[in-house]
Amino acid sequence: MKIIVDCYGGDYCPTEAVAGAVAALDKLPGLSVVLTGDEKELKALLQGYKYDAGRLEVAHASEVITNSDKPVKAVMRKKDSSTVVGLKLLAEGGADGMVSSANTGALLVGGSLILGLSQGVTRAALCPVLPNAKGTYTILADGGANIDCRPEQLVEFAVMGSVYMREMFKITAPSSGLLNNGAEPEKGNELTRNAYKLLTEAQGINFVGNIECRDLLTGAVDVVVADGFSGNMGIKASEGMGSVLFGLIKEGIMQGGLRAKLGYVLLKPVLKKVKNKMSSDDVGGAVFLGMKKVLVKTHGSGKAQAFMNAVIKAHAMAESGVPEKIEDGLRYI
Amino acid sequence: MKIIVDCYGGDYCPTEAVAGAVAALDKLPGLSVVLTGDEKELKALLQGYKYDAGRLEVAHASEVITNSDKPVKAVMRKKDSSTVVGLKLLAEGGADGMVSSANTGALLVGGSLILGLSQGVTRAALCPVLPNAKGTYTILADGGANIDCRPEQLVEFAVMGSVYMREMFKITAPSSGLLNNGAEPEKGNELTRNAYKLLTEAQGINFVGNIECRDLLTGAVDVVVADGFSGNMGIKASEGMGSVLFGLIKEGIMQGGLRAKLGYVLLKPVLKKVKNKMSSDDVGGAVFLGMKKVLVKTHGSGKAQAFMNAVIKAHAMAESGVPEKIEDGLRYI
Numbered sequence: 171m172k173i174i175v176d177c178y179g180g181d182y183c184p185t186e187a188v189a190g191a192v193a194a195l196d197k198l199p200g201l202s203v204v205l206t207g208d209e210k211e212l213k214a215l216l217q218g219y220k221y222d223a224g225r226l227e228v229a230h231a232s233e234v235i236t237n238s239d240k241p242v243k244a245v246m247r248k249k250d251s252s253t254v255v256g257l258k259l260l261a262e263g264g265a266d267g268m269v270s271s272a273n274t275g276a277l278l279v280g281g282s283l284i285l286g287l288s289q290g291v292t293r294a295a296l297c298p299v300l301p302n303a304k305g306t307y308t309i310l311a312d313g314g315a316n317i318d319c320r321p322e323q324l325v326e327f328a329v330m331g332s333v334y335m336r337e338m339f340k341i342t343a344p345s346s347g348l349l350n351n352g353a354e355p356e357k358g359n360e361l362t363r364n365a366y367k368l369l370t371e372a373q374g375i376n377f378v379g380n381i382e383c384r385d386l387l388t389g390a391v392d393v394v395v396a397d398g399f400s401g402n403m404g405i406k407a408s409e410g411m412g413s414v415l416f417g418l419i420k421e422g423i424m425q426g427g428l429r430a431k432l433g434y435v436l437l438k439p440v441l442k443k444v445k446n447k448m449s450s451d452d453v454g455g456a457v458f459l460g461m462k463k464v465l466v467k468t469h470g471s472g473k474a475q476a477f478m479n480a481v482i483k484a485h486a487m488a489e490s491g492v493p494e495k496i497e498d499g500l501r502y503i
Numbered sequence: 504m505k506i507i508v509d510c511y512g513g514d515y516c517p518t519e520a521v522a523g524a525v526a527a528l529d530k531l532p533g534l535s536v537v538l539t540g541d542e543k544e545l546k547a548l549l550q551g552y553k554y555d556a557g558r559l560e561v562a563h564a565s566e567v568i569t570n571s572d573k574p575v576k577a578v579m580r581k582k583d584s585s586t587v588v589g590l591k592l593l594a595e596g597g598a599d600g601m602v603s604s605a606n607t608g609a610l611l612v613g614g615s616l617i618l619g620l621s622q623g624v625t626r627a628a629l630c631p632v633l634p635n636a637k638g639t640y641t642i643l644a645d646g647g648a649n650i651d652c653r654p655e656q657l658v659e660f661a662v663m664g665s666v667y668m669r670e671m672f673k674i675t676a677p678s679s680g681l682l683n684n685g686a687e688p689e690k691g692n693e694l695t696r697n698a699y700k701l702l703t704e705a706q707g708i709n710f711v712g713n714i715e716c717r718d719l720l721t722g723a724v725d726v727v728v729a730d731g732f733s734g735n736m737g738i739k740a741s742e743g744m745g746s747v748l749f750g751l752i753k754e755g756i757m758q759g760g761l762r763a764k765l766g767y768v769l770l771k772p773v774l775k776k777v778k779n780k781m782s783s784d785d786v787g788g789a790v791f792l793g794m795k796k797v798l799v800k801t802h803g804s805g806k807a808q809a810f811m812n813a814v815i816k817a818h819a820m821a822e823s824g825v826p827e828k829i830e831d832g833l834r835y836i
Contacts, residue, residue, distance in 0.1 A: 351735040384743030402684040407740035410717030422773035436766025440755035
């Protein structure tokens with residue numbers, strides 16, 4: 171399996187992207203990588219690492235898509251960007267998947283146009299794979315790509331998320347729940363009320379009903395189905411609460427004198443473990459579902475570990491044939 | 504000032520409602536309370552307390568609105584419920600405000616119908632007053648009452664929330680932000696994109712633009728404006744993350760051996776302080792804004808402290824004339 175690593179566009183690029191790609195080579199003997207971006211800079215960085223040169227190529231790209239670029243414009247005009255060069259290589263069959271930390275909108279537009287959408291998909295979804303309190307994972311489909319959705323699209327998201335969880339986590343019949351403002355079937359806004367009906371009728375998914383946003387991270391279901399706007403609300407609010415709580419604990423320790431500081435030293439392993447458990451760095455990024463090829467997004471602030479995990483994830487998705495299986499799944503709704 | 508306390512409908516009612524009402528009498532010498540509900544039961548409970556009998560009345564009501572009651576039906580049919588009896592007394596001028604932990608939908612319907620909406624208000628909003636990381640408060644308008652909203656209604660919510668923060672927290676020009684999926688003006692779904700335009704043009708508010716859900720609890724703005732569906736997402740996701748994190752910390756301590764347990768004992772005051780700071784018990788519940796009279800909702804699981812704080816809040820709102828000032832505010836948008 172060959173995975174492209176877009177080495178530009180993230181906050182710590184290209185250094186951390188290169189480090190992550192090399193680390194992934196170390197982990198997976200069957201993996202090859204293609205780094206896209208400035209060849210000179212990338213080759214200079216690579217001199218700092220030991221790696222199997224037969225499994226690493228560089229595909230030169232002279233431009234970078236930045237976060238302030240408008241997605242459509244960026245994809246159309248920056249044809250020699252590390253992102254577009256990578257997507258084209260992937261579309262042409264030069265690799266099996268791609269990882270990028272660049273502008274999410276550009277990846278969504280570029281991926282949908284250049285890679286194409288799978289049969290039966292009207293819109294690709296960006297799906298964070300979230301660690302949950304049970305110690306397993308929950309996929310959120312959609313986590314922010316599609317802001318205004320139609321009810322039928324939520325059914326597509328449910329199928330795509332379920333296929334992902336089945337293939338990647340070997341869950342026979344992944345449960346899916348509709349993110350809503352209450353558990354009862356009659357709850358919801360116009361979109362969710364209509365989607366609820368369609369989801370109960372859909373074939374090939376294990377729809378268990380509405381779930382409230384407080385269950386986003388409890389592991390109540392394997393797949394949380396949402397329009398991108400609501401999905402974004404849920405994930406950002408959770409992130410916000412997490413950083414507020416850890417911030418306040420830190421502040422309390424600083425102000426709490428010797429007793430609190432000693433307590434912190436003793437409790438540090440527990441707090442660190444909790445923080446890591448709920449951190450997205452460990453997860454390997456969000457995945458685009460609904461495109462003809464595997465595309466994994468790492469956080470813009472992702473470091474080497476995030477890139478490495480994303481490459482491992484893209485590799486596993488390509489091996490399982492997630493895009494093809496999504497096409498199969500959508501045939502039967 | 505006279506505040507009605509609906510003593511039924513919550514999980515720990517009537518015991519905790521009575522305890523909270525008596526505690527509020529203790530705190531505020533100028534306060535009188537009217538308890539609504541089963542007279543015999545309430546009087547029996549009151550025998551366990553010392554209080555100024557001249558400042559406490561009981562208004563008998565033989566029925567209770569439960570959480571499984573349909574709101575409209577409940578308000579129409581359970582005319583002798585503690586909730587409807589209280590709302591009628593308030594509407595007729597027999598008190599200055601009311602506190603209830605009963606069925607939120609019934610309070611919204613009952614309050615809107617029996618108390619009436621203020622001039623210029625098309626829909627009342629249910630607004631949680633949330634503790635934030637800065638140690639101050641943020642009001643969320645709307646937090647879940649109005650699931651499908653029009654853009655103009657979000658402007659009403661902005662005005663109502665701003666009046667509340669100005670009157671209750673003496674903030675001269677409370678800042679308001681629109682809950683959205685990104686900070687840039689062009690971000691959003693159909694509703695928020697249209698509301699953004701109207702909010703920038705509205706008079707009498709200090710609109711600072713979009714805010715993301717991760718800033719719901721950081722104190723970035725005084726008033727977070729949202730449709731009830733998105734508001735619900737934000738608040739429930741935050742609650743969920745809070746309980747997941749504290750749950751994981753507890754689990755980690757249990758499994759962490761002597762070291763972790765000792766650390767916990769030392770760090771307990773800090774953790775407890777953080778938990779209390781971000782807990783809604785301390786806040787005194789959510790407030791309905793847009794009704795002609797003051798109506799404060801305590802959490803269904805609220806205990807004595809929550810009731811006491813809600814009564815104190817209702818008292819302050821009535822003293823400041825929040826409903827009248829909302830009418831004034833809405834005259835100038």
